[in-house]
Amino acid sequence: MTPPPARLPDSASLQAVLAGLDPASVDADLVPALAAAFRGFDFSLAQVDDEYWRDARSVIRSDGTRVGELRPWMMAELAKDGGDIRALWTRLKETDLQITEWRGNSAFVFAPTGTGVADYIQIALGREIEWRAGPVVNPDYRPWGEEELLDPSWPRHEGLPDTDRLAGPIYRLLDRAGGAFVHVRSFLDRCGRIERDKREAKRPELERRVIREVGPDGTRETPFLQAVPDWFDFVPRELRFFRDWEASSARSQLVFAHWALDVRDYTHKGEREVGFIPRPLKIPRERLQMTPETSVHQLMDRIEAIDRELALPFGWFFLMTHGHWVEPDVGLAIADGLKAQRVRLPDPDAAVLLRWSERTYGF
Incomplete structure (x- = not known):
């Protein structure tokens, strides 16, 4: 049975x-x-x-x-x-x-x-x-x-x-903000749906909005949605965090073995607020900060050391999205090194980092 x-x-x-x-x-x-x-x-x-x-x-x-x-x-x-x-x-x-x-x-x-x-x-x-x-x-x-x-x-x-x-x-x-119990996949679906609904509600306003630029030939007006054609395709950072995990070397391990989520889901002044802040369950001994004298090769050594400390491949990247333990400038510097072919990462991780560098997100 x-x-x-x-x-x-x-x-x-x-x-x-x-x-x-x-x-x-x-x-x-x-x-x-x-x-x-x-x-x-x-x-x-x-x-x-x-x-x-x-x-x-x-x-x-x-x-x-x-x-x-x-x-x-x-x-x-x-x-x-x-x-x-x-x-x-x-x-x-x-x-x-x-x-x-x-x-x-x-x-x-x-x-x-x-x-x-x-x-x-x-x-x-x-x-x-x-x-x-x-x-x-x-x-x-x-x-x-x-x-x-x-x-x-x-x-x-x-x-x-x-x-x-x-x-x-x-x-x-x-239950500080409605997040005592969550089924994470359902919660992510909710995050995406609420963001889409919020943006869709603004469609009539955005269809009327124009961007005015004054130049030597006079004033030029560009429809907002023509200037920002992907405005309705925005993906919340919460979804990107999990998609990047799934697309990277980190996918070999469970998210919850390394991260907890401070979840919020409440309504304030008629506006639905839904999302989370990730909290690392394991942290490195030292913060990784970007300094003018730090080379990209030194950064590669440091991120590899962080991954060993965390026992998580590509773990440094997710600490970077959290913002405290690895500075975002570290990720941007390594992304530039990848583009210049001065350093290498596994192909899945390189793709995630380069995508992040084009449109950064953080918590």
Whole structure:
């Protein structure tokens, strides 16, 4: 009997799996729990070192007894003192009340759904721990406004001892901009469709637009679409990233073994915003920057070293599109070297780089 098709995860079922994990063994249990809930998927987990703080603080006593959430509790306490911040501070600094904070790091779960480079799902999570962070008010400094009480800056931001751990670790869906769960190929299709729709909506306006140039023979007018005939053929950078991966030496490896995607999909002022910023899971020891004295042959040595560090052929190129670890000028210099036949790359990689150099993109 043919097994039923695998059921794609959804937000509610993912949250149910996460809620059922024991903090004591959450890291070991996450992938098996997902595999049990969504049979047919081969899940893998990648964690990112990018500490963040949640805007969710609580108030506790020194013995750990929970008093309430910081903001509503603090506003009620301020009301008791008739809005007098000095009186509130004087009263609270003599108590044993403390603030808790949730601190986390991003984590991503992946699972392939096919053989294509974009045939996989991604789940964006936060791995979070609640800590005892500091006194409810700064005993050495009187706050001057409500916001200093509600959004305190005095809690410690350095590493905390394990004795100050209150809860967690837990895993939580990170739905910061509508991108907690994506099927990547479907998402790319959505990116392309929305971009086409946006451009098509401007067709009547662009058909009327002209470019005026003033020269010695007078003013010449050129229809915009005649001057820019490929305006409607624009390919979003998100699609180009995956197409370049598929067309290059990198195609021998899985995208999600090397990159996570910070996905956004939301509507702002009636305009649909959809796309992603790629985040490298592996980074080189040093940035590759272009300097006047750097030769193209030195650049070739450096990009080969980066590829070895990443264990990814042509990996330097995708770091370059990200923009931080390899400067775009490096790619342009190597493209010029290819055109002058001073250096060589494998034919697929050379074609991708030369195409990029004609119309660059980056994140």
